[in-house]
Amino acid sequence: MDISSIFLRLSEGMMRSVLIFTLTLVFSLPLGLVVSFGRMSKWAPFAGLENAECRLRSKGNKLAKLAEKLCLLFTRGLAKFKPVQLIVKIYISIMRGTPLMLQLMVVYFGPYYIFGMEISSDYRFYAVIIAFSINYAAYFAEIYRGGIESIPVGQYEAAEVLGYGKGQTFFKIILPQVIKRILPSVTNEVITLVKDTSLAFVISYAEMFTAAKQIAAKESSTLPFVGAAVFYYVFNLLVAVIMEKAEKSVSYYQ
Amino acid sequence: MDESTILEMKDIKKSFDNLDVLKGISLSVKRGEVIAVIGPSGSGKSTLLRCATLLEKIDSGSLLYMGYTAAYTGEDGEAVYASKQELKKIRGYFGLVFQNFNLFPHYTVMKNITDAPISVRKRGKKETYAKARELLCKMGLEDKENYYPYQLSGGQQQRVSIVRALAMEPQILFFDEPTSALDPELTGEVLKVIRKLAEEHMTMVIVTHEMEFARAVADRVIFMDGGVIVEQGEPEQVFGNPNEERTKQFLSRYSER
Ligand SMILES: Nc1ncnc2c1ncn2[C@@H]1O[C@H](COP(=O)(O)OP(=O)(O)OP(=O)(O)O)[C@@H](O)[C@H]1O
Ligand SMILES: [Mg+2]
Numbered sequence: 001m002d003i004s005s006i007f008l009r010l011s012e013g014m015m016r017s018v019l020i021f022t023l024t025l026v027f028s029l030p031l032g033l034v035v036s037f038g039r040m041s042k043w044a045p046f047a048g049l050e051n052a053e054c055r056l057r058s059k060g061n062k063l064a065k066l067a068e069k070l071c072l073l074f075t076r077g078l079a080k081f082k083p084v085q086l087i088v089k090i091y092i093s094i095m096r097g098t099p100l101m102l103q104l105m106v107v108y109f110g111p112y113y114i115f116g117m118e119i120s121s122d123y124r125f126y127a128v129i130i131a132f133s134i135n136y137a138a139y140f141a142e143i144y145r146g147g148i149e150s151i152p153v154g155q156y157e158a159a160e161v162l163g164y165g166k167g168q169t170f171f172k173i174i175l176p177q178v179i180k181r182i183l184p185s186v187t188n189e190v191i192t193l194v195k196d197t198s199l200a201f202v203i204s205y206a207e208m209f210t211a212a213k214q215i216a217a218k219e220s221s222t223l224p225f226v227g228a229a230v231f232y233y234v235f236n237l238l239v240a241v242i243m244e245k246a247e248k249s250v251s252y253y254q
Numbered sequence: 255m256d257e258s259t260i261l262e263m264k265d266i267k268k269s270f271d272n273l274d275v276l277k278g279i280s281l282s283v284k285r286g287e288v289i290a291v292i293g294p295s296g297s298g299k300s301t302l303l304r305c306a307t308l309l310e311k312i313d314s315g316s317l318l319y320m321g322y323t324a325a326y327t328g329e330d331g332e333a334v335y336a337s338k339q340e341l342k343k344i345r346g347y348f349g350l351v352f353q354n355f356n357l358f359p360h361y362t363v364m365k366n367i368t369d370a371p372i373s374v375r376k377r378g379k380k381e382t383y384a385k386a387r388e389l390l391c392k393m394g395l396e397d398k399e400n401y402y403p404y405q406l407s408g409g410q411q412q413r414v415s416i417v418r419a420l421a422m423e424p425q426i427l428f429f430d431e432p433t434s435a436l437d438p439e440l441t442g443e444v445l446k447v448i449r450k451l452a453e454e455h456m457t458m459v460i461v462t463h464e465m466e467f468a469r470a471v472a473d474r475v476i477f478m479d480g481g482v483i484v485e486q487g488e489p490e491q492v493f494g495n496p497n498e499e500r501t502k503q504f505l506s507r508y509s510e511r
Contacts (some may be wrong), residue, residue, distance in 0.1 A: 062448040109345065122313060155356060155358065157309055158358070161345065161348075161349065162374060162418070162422065163342060163422075164370065164374055168374070172369070172373075176360045177359065177360055180360070237355065247387075253360050253402040253404060254396035254402075
């Protein structure tokens with residue numbers, strides 16, 4: 001068995017890895033932007049309570065005073081409550097705080113074990129794409145947020161005075177500058193994603209790494225793993241070249 | 255209101271949290287007038303400009319451009335702003351030059367100047383470019399149209415930002431300390447172009463710490479302190495013979511430096 005026949009037998013798995021990679025980026029890059037907006041949401045439906053007064057009729061009573069204090073504490077807290085931001089914060093912390101492998105299993109087995117739903121055989125693939133997309137969206141969201149928050153407020157103000165609308169300001173003035181700033185961090189994530197595609201094996205999705213393992217066991221040879229290593233390395237080399245091109249294309253200004 | 259009045263501010267009040275920054279400022283600016291606003295740090299000069307340019311919302315008072323109401327005090331005593339469309343129209347009447355330029359770094363000089371007139375005001379490309387070239391020429395920047403802001407000196411960047419504001423063809427132009435982010439040797443070139451605009455009777459309100467410059471170009475000098483206009487008048491009077499004790503103190507502190 002030589003390396004070229006290995007690559008031939010691994011090719012279907014490779015296609016699947018590339019497919020996971022591509023679809024994950026297609027979904028998670030825009031989704032990340034939406035998530036980052038949620039993370040930056042300042043919507044506080046009870047903000048009006050900030051100056052709410054808590055007065056009980058029976059004054060002087062110690063218990064009444066305690067109740068007033070609690071009431072104040074409660075209304076002040078509620079006034080600061082930002083539901084969208086909170087939900088997104090929790091989502092991001094779970095996505096970043098637990099292994100992607102586990103998330104894959106939850107997305108794949110969850111519907112059956114939790115809701116008793118029948119899972120079709122197609123679902124394996126969808127589960128992979130869903131789990132990867134929502135996981136990477138969380139990482140991208142934090143990168144976007146960092147980028148967006150790093151743009152000086154003066155850029156928004158200059159645009160506002162010149163009459164740009166909110167959408168125009170974001171897409172014409174802010175986003176291009178954000179993209180330039182975040183490209184290096186995005187490159188890191190994309191390179192990690194190439195390697196992470198192999199995690200789909202935990203739900204027996206036959207991507208490249210799964211295929212390599214199977215062939216290796218069947219032929220009792222380590223050559224398929226060498227093939228796998230070469231594949232990931234070359235894939236990442238390609239990613240690095242493309243991202244470098246992208247970074248160059250925005251290096252015309254500082 | 256007089257036809258030649260471009261800006262009319264009446265009893266503008268503005269506070270941040272519990273700090274009263276503007277305590278009832280009234281100011282009207284006539285076409286062609288050049289006004290210099292001076293005053294100590296924290297007196298509310300920037301806040302006044304930010305309120306006038308709608309970057310900050312006033313708490314109460316009224317704000318009119320060319321007779322169109324941008325904001326007025328409602329029945330409950332709080333400021334009411336005009337509709338979005340109305341405000342968009344009103345934004346076309348004024349321009350603002352920032353202390354730190356705030357040019358768009360990813361646009362060339364030309365694009366910085368022409369993008370808003372074309373994409374916001376829907377002006378023709380040809381006329382906008384021609385106008386931009388003419389203005390660049392006037393500012394001594396004719397060879398810089400394809401440069402990016404980072405390739406220019408601070409003084410050049412500030413002149414570009416003045417051109418950017420002028421290209422919108424505003425009725426009035428506000429400056430917030432246009433030279434204080436510049437090295438001393440570069441302030442001259444910026445003051446020179448502002449002086450040029452003054453000679454052409456561009457209506458301007460200039461917040462500045464450059465007293466000599468204020469004295470030379472302004473038709474009227476306004477001295478602000480503690481959120482109020484303490485004194486205003488012709489430059490010779492305010493600088494040469496101030497009526498108020500606070501003005502005297504401020505000016506003498508300045509000349510000591
Ligand atoms: N966004 C804000 N939030 C809270 N306080 C503010 C804000 N902007 C300004 N202030 C306060 O308002 C006061 C007036 O500020 P302003 O910037 O208008 O002063 P200024 O006259 O422009 O001073 P300088 O000469 O230093 O530029 C200051 O005490 C400042 O701390
Ligand atoms: Mg200021």
